Amino acid sequence: MSHITIYPDNKADDVILDTGDAKVICDELSKIGVAFERWDTQEPLPSDADDKAVMKAYTSDIERLKSERGYQSVDVIRLSPDNPKKEELRAKFLSEHTHSEDEVRFFVEGSGVFYLHAADKVYMVLCEAGDLISVPEGAKHWFDMSANPSLTCIRLFTRKDGWIAEYTGDEIADKFPKYEKTEEKAA
Secondary structure, X not given: OOEXXXXXXXXXXXXXXXXXXXXXXXXXHHOOOOEEEEOOOOOOOOOOOOHHHHHXXXXXXXXXXXXXXXXXXXXXXXXXXXXXXHHHHHHHHOOOEEOOOOEEEEEEEXXXXXXXXXXXXXXXXXEEOOEEEEEOOOOEEEEEOOOOOOEEEEEEEOOOOOOOOEEOOOOHHHHOOOOOOOOOOOO
């Protein structure tokens, strides 16, 4: 289940809010300009669905976002626990950074945590299958896919060159809990 935990940005052990209530998650994130939605597929996906089948299952939502927000390219990214570069990839996303365009992710399968640093707070958002999060251009954030990633995401971009991080140099990400999950259920 999707979840949000909000902390003061200077106290990782002081929880301001901790909930799985979807409406509260949407409301809290909208205050800092982050869009959060839940999507349903129109058809069930087999476990071995290729990228084309994944995109087809969500065509109407993808086209809606492209029309509303001007996204020009869409792709599917998959990370699994047996990926030989999983540690390198995790480290790449774990430092606070910004982008010169929105970072849009729809979780088809699996889970991950976005950490958003705004308004003197850190918003720790657990995203799972069915969740779409859109982090606005310039927003300070980082992402943790866990030590054993297992996720499939649809990514939308306004530029063809895609994901380009601009690291802030702030070590804030080191002060907050990392995403640890179990095989049975994401924590």
